Amino acid sequence: MYSCINCASVYGLDAFLVHVETDVSLGLPDFNMSGLLSSEVKEAKERIKVAIKNSGFKLEPQKIVVNISPADIRKDGTGFDLPIALGILAAVKILNLDAIKDTLCIGELSLDGSIKGVKGILPCVLMAKDKKIKNVIIPKENEAEGLIVEGINIITANNLRECVKLINEGLPSNPINRTYSLDEEEEDDNTRLYNCFSEVKGQISAKRATMIAVAGMHNIMYIGPPGSGKTMLASRIPGIMPDMTRDEMLQVTKIASISGNLIKCKGLVKKRPFRNPYHNITTSALMGGGVYAKPGEITLASKGVLFLDEITEFDSKVIEGLRGPLEDRRVRVSRLNYSYDYPADFMLVAAMNPCKCGYYPDKNRCHCKENEIKRYIGKISNPIWDRFDICIKTNEIKFRDIYEDNNNEENNKGELSTKEMKEKILAARKIQLERFKGTSINFNSQMDSKMVNKYCELKEKEQKLMEKFYEKKRLTARGYTRILKTARTIADLEGCKDIQWSHISESFSYRSVNE
Amino acid sequence: MTKDVEEGFYWYWLNNIPRVGNIKIHNLLDRFKSPKNIYSASFKDYTQVAKISINDAKQIDLAKKSEYIYNDYKKLIKSDMNFTYPVSNDYPKALLNLNDYPVNLFYYGKLADENKPIVSIIGTRECTNYGRKIAYEFGKAFAKMGIQVISGMALGVDYYGQKGAIDNGGYSLGVLGCGVDLCYPRYNYDLYEKLKIKGGVLSEYKPHTPAIPASFPMRNRIISGLSDAIVVVEARRKSGTKITVEHALENGKDIFVVPGRIGDELSYGCLEMLSDGANLILEPADICKCERVKEKLFNSSQSKTISSQNTQFRHNSLNSPIASPRNMVYSELDLYPCSLDDLVKKTGLPLSNVVENLLELELEGLVEETAKNYYAKIQIS
Numbered sequence: 001m002y003s004c005i006n007c008a009s010v011y012g013l014d015a016f017l018v019h020v021e022t023d024v025s026l027g028l029p030d031f032n033m034s035g036l037l038s039s040e041v042k043e044a045k046e047r048i049k050v051a052i053k054n055s056g057f058k059l060e061p062q063k064i065v066v067n068i069s070p071a072d073i074r075k076d077g078t079g080f081d082l083p084i085a086l087g088i089l090a091a092v093k094i095l096n097l098d099a100i101k102d103t104l105c106i107g108e109l110s111l112d113g114s115i116k117g118v119k120g121i122l123p124c125v126l127m128a129k130d131k132k133i134k135n136v137i138i139p140k141e142n143e144a145e146g147l148i149v150e151g152i153n154i155i156t157a158n159n160l161r162e163c164v165k166l167i168n169e170g171l172p173s174n175p176i177n178r179t180y181s182l183d184e185e186e187e188d189d190n191t192r193l194y195n196c197f198s199e200v201k202g203q204i205s206a207k208r209a210t211m212i213a214v215a216g217m218h219n220i221m222y223i224g225p226p227g228s229g230k231t232m233l234a235s236r237i238p239g240i241m242p243d244m245t246r247d248e249m250l251q252v253t254k255i256a257s258i259s260g261n262l263i264k265c266k267g268l269v270k271k272r273p274f275r276n277p278y279h280n281i282t283t284s285a286l287m288g289g290g291v292y293a294k295p296g297e298i299t300l301a302s303k304g305v306l307f308l309d310e311i312t313e314f315d316s317k318v319i320e321g322l323r324g325p326l327e328d329r330r331v332r333v334s335r336l337n338y339s340y341d342y343p344a345d346f347m348l349v350a351a352m353n354p355c356k357c358g359y360y361p362d363k364n365r366c367h368c369k370e371n372e373i374k375r376y377i378g379k380i381s382n383p384i385w386d387r388f389d390i391c392i393k394t395n396e397i398k399f400r401d402i403y404e405d406n407n408n409e410e411n412n413k414g415e416l417s418t419k420e421m422k423e424k425i426l427a428a429r430k431i432q433l434e435r436f437k438g439t440s441i442n443f444n445s446q447m448d449s450k451m452v453n454k455y456c457e458l459k460e461k462e463q464k465l466m467e468k469f470y471e472k473k474r475l476t477a478r479g480y481t482r483i484l485k486t487a488r489t490i491a492d493l494e495g496c497k498d499i500q501w502s503h504i505s506e507s508f509s510y511r512s513v514n515e
Numbered sequence: 516m517t518k519d520v521e522e523g524f525y526w527y528w529l530n531n532i533p534r535v536g537n538i539k540i541h542n543l544l545d546r547f548k549s550p551k552n553i554y555s556a557s558f559k560d561y562t563q564v565a566k567i568s569i570n571d572a573k574q575i576d577l578a579k580k581s582e583y584i585y586n587d588y589k590k591l592i593k594s595d596m597n598f599t600y601p602v603s604n605d606y607p608k609a610l611l612n613l614n615d616y617p618v619n620l621f622y623y624g625k626l627a628d629e630n631k632p633i634v635s636i637i638g639t640r641e642c643t644n645y646g647r648k649i650a651y652e653f654g655k656a657f658a659k660m661g662i663q664v665i666s667g668m669a670l671g672v673d674y675y676g677q678k679g680a681i682d683n684g685g686y687s688l689g690v691l692g693c694g695v696d697l698c699y700p701r702y703n704y705d706l707y708e709k710l711k712i713k714g715g716v717l718s719e720y721k722p723h724t725p726a727i728p729a730s731f732p733m734r735n736r737i738i739s740g741l742s743d744a745i746v747v748v749e750a751r752r753k754s755g756t757k758i759t760v761e762h763a764l765e766n767g768k769d770i771f772v773v774p775g776r777i778g779d780e781l782s783y784g785c786l787e788m789l790s791d792g793a794n795l796i797l798e799p800a801d802i803c804k805c806e807r808v809k810e811k812l813f814n815s816s817q818s819k820t821i822s823s824q825n826t827q828f829r830h831n832s833l834n835s836p837i838a839s840p841r842n843m844v845y846s847e848l849d850l851y852p853c854s855l856d857d858l859v860k861k862t863g864l865p866l867s868n869v870v871e872n873l874l875e876l877e878l879e880g881l882v883e884e885t886a887k888n889y890y891a892k893i894q895i896s
Contacts, residue, residue, distance in 0.1 A: 361886040393888035505874040
């Protein structure tokens, strides 16, 4: 007898509908599977046979043929176990096929018949909703993830026997109380999720630079001696970014779901991603890739921060690969037969030492020669330097900084806290949103030269000073626009309509070291 | 072959015998007086010279027949490189005072005029902003005073001292530890090219000789041998500069040392020399305390008024006495670079204000950014 069950598979960031067709007929006992399957799907036949037996169902030795269509797209993952098992049971009339006509099933089977969680549930459920499928059967483990999608009947099952029983008795509608849906926790102060900036001692200029960078989504580079707090600063950046909108959360959750980072998560991911890959990372791990492409770190960092600590230690090929995604805000992973588009809308934060030993310009400790320092800086190519609008030196913390700050409340007043910074950033972001209404961009850092001319007009006095400096410092046209963009963000932070000289001069002090 | 060229060949040959180095050469010269005599002497004669073994003597005999040395010499004569030897006219007489004076010298440009004062500016390769500034200013001041600056064309103090002289119309001679046709360190190519045109580059090593560590102390002895006085700008506790200074002391040259701060690694060597009795030099004109320099300065027609050269070293504060933010920022700066954060703390001004004033001062040429977000004064005051 023939049966057909709906299932889903992930392609890129989205899922597509898959039909699991099963035919059980007389003939030599055999189990065949077709439909361009990866090996974990092919292995399912052993699991399924045993799982069915251990769930208390009895199968006659018959010829079983399973086809997973469309047969020209490669399918991987373990989510097909449950639909195949249900298909076989339906074909031998143990299961009522009509009851699951309008249902999508996903789940991995264990030998004892229990259903285990799988990756990528969220995009599958979203796709089911798009295709107007009424019910979705997912593993109990993935319950929270499935419930993110509203307007669809989510049914969970612990094991195959329970699942068959549910179907045969007629699927219940909305059996799960959507208690941990997003709205209840929304009141929460999201800043609590992150560490506070006031914990970073000293670093007045670096903190301010960080705030400016986040306000305009400029990429930032910290240069400083070891132990000066570069990593501390970077890890606090997600905390001062504005809270994510629901669309953003959905995207972040989707990416996390596909890459399997969501198993223990409850519902939507609310924390902005902070990814800090080590410097031994390969190009494909960073950009996304593999024979059957998977999202890389830059995609996982989407809507958040990608932090490259000790950027000089990364393979230069890996770093150069960032050029495209930084411009396009997405990455295309191409394979011979297909290509995947992944989002890569992240803020790049990098940290490095000023020289090999790390202590330049403290000549008491640094023994590096001038050309060695230049060579060290030169490990990062100019095109990559060009992508850092802001470059700031972090200084070694002196004992006085730590001591005074801990003991003197008054000193702490000057320290920017995450909350204050976030407020200022939100105000600056609002100005930018208004400015770029109707255009394709949202932030100052994304302006092209035409927009820079339009939005960063200088008054006469500023123009004259700028001209003087341009000549003196031998700026390039690109360096010039970068300084203007940063100046625009500083002006937005200060709430100024026009860019003033003080904004430009501050922006100058953030230019990169190779200029 | 003219007589000069032939004489030159014997000197060149003497310097190119395998296994026979400087000491053996001088032993040979002591006995035979001239390279030509050595060339015409016999195997037996050689073996009677101190430190010359039978093997060495064999090598000398073999070298007489060597076509390589002859061909190399012919090539050298044809090239634009200058070659000189102790009895030649252009050989610096000052070097003959050395026990182990070099028997061959190769150079581009011209050699230092021995009738004018010659001062060497030496110091560490990894200098601070302070050392860099001082070396440059001293080089500049010496150039204006008509003093010739020599040094080793190394990174750091050497480079900036020589650059200060060359850039300001003075003469400077770079003494290399490799063949003069090689620019070592490569990084100083700009200086090397300038020296070839406006000054000179000198070496005792024949063309194409690569730089090896052992050749630098040998080079230092030439520097100290050539100069009337030596100015040490920055030196570590253990420093190659000390070798030059020791050589110079052996030859009775005057040592002048630029003081630094106590506690700075790079000032330690300098302060040590000062406590050992070296002369203190506070401004370029102090070099006239060296009798030899003073004498030559007044003898040479170029003797300019010395006092007017040192405006750089007079206290130079900004005009307005009021504590404007600009003055506050400027007064916190010195030749040692100060970080932006420290400036904000010291002045108590908001960051954007400090940065704005720094940029203005930079535009006026009073302040420079020496490293990322580190600022220092340009003028010595």
